[in-house]
Amino acid sequence: MQTQEHPTAANAFVADDAHAHWHDQALWFIRANRDKCAHGLAEWEELRELAAQIKQHTIAHLGDYLEQFERNTTRLGAVVHWARDAAEHNAIVLSLLQERNVRRMVKSKSMLTEECGLNPFLEQHGIEVTDTDLGEWIVQLRHEHPSHIVLPAIHIKKEDVGELFHRELGTEKGATDPAYLTEAARQRLREKFLAAEAGLTGVNFGIAETGGFVVCTNEGNSDLGTSLPPIHIASMGIEKLVPRLDDMGVFLRLLARSATGQPITAYSTHYHGPRPECELHIVLVDNGRTKLLASEEFRNSLRCIRCGACLNTCPVYRRSGGHSYGVSVAGPIGSIVNPSRDPEKHRSLPFACTLCGSCADVCPVKIDLPNQLLAWRQRIAELGLLEPSKRRLMRLAGRILSQPKLYVIAGKAGRTLLRFAPRWAVYNRFNPWGRQREMPLPPKETFRQWHKRQSQKEKQ
Amino acid sequence: MPPRDHILREVRRSLPADAPLPSLDRQWTRYDDPHASFFEVLRGVGGAGRIVAGAPQLREEIDRVIAAIGAQQVCSVIPEAAAGNVDISSIEDPHDLASVDLAILPGELAVAENAAVWVTGARVRQRVAYFLSQHVVLVIPHERIVNNMHEAYAWLQESADGGSPFGKTAWGTFMSGPSKTADIEQALVIGAHGARSLHVFFTKP
Numbered sequence A: 001m002q003t004q005e006h007p008t009a010a011n012a013f014v015a016d017d018a019h020a021h022w023h024d025q026a027l028w029f030i031r032a033n034r035d036k037c038a039h040g041l042a043e044w045e046e047l048r049e050l051a052a053q054i055k056q057h058t059i060a061h062l063g064d065y066l067e068q069f070e071r072n073t074t075r076l077g078a079v080v081h082w083a084r085d086a087a088e089h090n091a092i093v094l095s096l097l098q099e100r101n102v103r104r105m106v107k108s109k110s111m112l113t114e115e116c117g118l119n120p121f122l123e124q125h126g127i128e129v130t131d132t133d134l135g136e137w138i139v140q141l142r143h144e145h146p147s148h149i150v151l152p153a154i155h156i157k158k159e160d161v162g163e164l165f166h167r168e169l170g171t172e173k174g175a176t177d178p179a180y181l182t183e184a185a186r187q188r189l190r191e192k193f194l195a196a197e198a199g200l201t202g203v204n205f206g207i208a209e210t211g212g213f214v215v216c217t218n219e220g221n222s223d224l225g226t227s228l229p230p231i232h233i234a235s236m237g238i239e240k241l242v243p244r245l246d247d248m249g250v251f252l253r254l255l256a257r258s259a260t261g262q263p264i265t266a267y268s269t270h271y272h273g274p275r276p277e278c279e280l281h282i283v284l285v286d287n288g289r290t291k292l293l294a295s296e297e298f299r300n301s302l303r304c305i306r307c308g309a310c311l312n313t314c315p316v317y318r319r320s321g322g323h324s325y326g327v328s329v330a331g332p333i334g335s336i337v338n339p340s341r342d343p344e345k346h347r348s349l350p351f352a353c354t355l356c357g358s359c360a361d362v363c364p365v366k367i368d369l370p371n372q373l374l375a376w377r378q379r380i381a382e383l384g385l386l387e388p389s390k391r392r393l394m395r396l397a398g399r400i401l402s403q404p405k406l407y408v409i410a411g412k413a414g415r416t417l418l419r420f421a422p423r424w425a426v427y428n429r430f431n432p433w434g435r436q437r438e439m440p441l442p443p444k445e446t447f448r449q450w451h452k453r454q455s456q457k458e459k460q
Numbered sequence B: 001m002p003p004r005d006h007i008l009r010e011v012r013r014s015l016p017a018d019a020p021l022p023s024l025d026r027q028w029t030r031y032d033d034p035h036a037s038f039f040e041v042l043r044g045v046g047g048a049g050r051i052v053a054g055a056p057q058l059r060e061e062i063d064r065v066i067a068a069i070g071a072q073q074v075c076s077v078i079p080e081a082a083a084g085n086v087d088i089s090s091i092e093d094p095h096d097l098a099s100v101d102l103a104i105l106p107g108e109l110a111v112a113e114n115a116a117v118w119v120t121g122a123r124v125r126q127r128v129a130y131f132l133s134q135h136v137v138l139v140i141p142h143e144r145i146v147n148n149m150h151e152a153y154a155w156l157q158e159s160a161d162g163g164s165p166f167g168k169t170a171w172g173t174f175m176s177g178p179s180k181t182a183d184i185e186q187a188l189v190i191g192a193h194g195a196r197s198l199h200v201f202f203t204k205p
Helices: A006-015 A017-039 A044-060 A062-075 A086-099 A111-116 A118-124 A134-141 A158-169 A178-195 A221-227 A247-260 A289-294 A299-303 A309-313 A315-320 A331-341 A358-362 A369-382 A388-401 A404-420 A447-459 B003-013 B034-044 B054-069 B149-158
Strands: A079-083 A104-108 A128-131 A198-201 A205-207 A212-217 A231-237 A267-271 A279-285 B048-053 B074-076 B102-106 B109-111 B116-120 B135-141 B171-175 B197-204
Touching (some): A006 A017, A006 A315, A017 A247, A017 A309, A017 A315, A044 A062, A044 A299, A062 A079, A062 B003, A079 A086, A079 B003, A086 A111, A086 A118, A086 A198, A104 A118, A104 A178, A104 A221, A111 A118, A134 A158, A134 A178, A158 A178, A178 A221, A198 A221, A212 A221, A212 A231, A212 A247, A247 B149, A289 A299, A289 A331, A289 B003, A299 A369, A309 A315, A309 A358, A331 A358, A331 A369, A358 A369, A388 A404, B034 B048, B034 B109, B034 B197, B048 B054, B054 B102, B054 B135, B054 B197, B109 B149, B116 B149
Parallel strands (some): A079 A279, A104 A128, A104 A198, A198 A231, A231 A279, B048 B197, B074 B102, B135 B197
Antiparallel strands (some): A212 A267, A267 B171, B109 B116
């Protein structure tokens, strides 16, 4: 993954203006569907509050719930592995596969393995990994990463999918019909499912009380991937737990409605132990999560159920695309969890935000995203990681805003400049704001002038 | 220190203050006619179905499905619905079900709010039949329907045998409509990897 700054990385995305607008509208349409679903359920707000409370409780007792989950799932016949970081996770998966001479594995629904860079690692060791979610497979064939946690290929045009499938699957040249292209993928991926010697999935929810876990998909790919081969490996972040089976009632009502505006995903599968004469391995992964837990400011982002609602509603995400973030989990939630792993590398992400607060309004587990993003900006400044341009600007703004007289003069100068200066003096390389948009016309009267006039009127 | 102990130590080192686990015993949305709600949502997610009275009507409906899709290989776990020509009980390797056109399988419970049907391995030897078959029909007793997911989980717990709500089956899925994807430019396509069509029939005696 690249380490470039968000605004620089977004340049490529916004260069295709028509597609950038399509992306914006497509995600907003999903947001609107989410609203319809939410408003159709009288207890929606109650569910959000309960989900937040359940997750908060789980986090406060995470050690106990992890042990309870381990105990119960072991009793059901699964084998639990623990991984401190991505390297340990990948090594565990590799050794499970190598010990059984597995050469072909199908994978589904796992942003965690994306986070761990599992695919390239296994491929280096001669194991064929096939991502079976259609969007993830398209992205894999293009040697890219998902740009959205729920809609991995939302950044790709159907013309490009057509071209890709023509090359890879021999579909007709120039074909762009989604139904035709999906059918071609179905045929090829069925061969992959039937040939797979192992299946790997992510985990949406682990249930401490029963030792089971739940995986949600619309395509049914994780079900095929775990019902055919004799070994199922589930990669699971340690924050994925809920205490009780009953809690699933709350979360399954929230997840798909928040994610895509569906009442529930087509398949919500509950795994409690392996199939007869088969194996089930669960890899519990930390990879920075305990670090997040240790931070009082940012720990409630561990509640996240990865629905993607905050991405769909975010004006910056919609207009800059997931790849601009340079991380596996993009958007508002990604701009919080990634800097905790490496603040220097991801220093620009908390600034890819207008602080509009829309993310907090849609979050099904009520994470206070804008507050955390603001706190990250402060943290980044304290760590001395601000870009020089931002640092200079902040220092200048600080000086002006702390001196009323200077503020009045600066305001006047700005308004005069905007009104009378020639275009080249306003729209140049020192004003990135004016690159894609017109500056607003300055008001005839400032608030200060208006207020003065009003109070004089009152005196008379 | 082994990774397990290391992670648990790190987790316990920085736990936040206790927060209570809320009770879920509340007044949730209920429906005057749960079946009507179920079918409305089912149509919305690309499925179809109806209530049938007695085995003859069920057979009639299923014959119609078989004819519509031109099913050659039919696997039926419900003898009164259809005879079928693939005997799932004799199949050892799940891969042998790859050419099934239509599977007629039991559903255990329906949920009115989201058209989900709970299916398990209790009566189906190879669970892959629910996912690998080109088309799927689910048959459920008429009265096995609840309003919402909370009632569904309560039902699962009540019907549990031997402590675990999952009994010996180890597995269960809420299926809501056929397999679908919108991964190519957000265009909805039915029949991604799993069932291309899903019919749900509620049987009245």
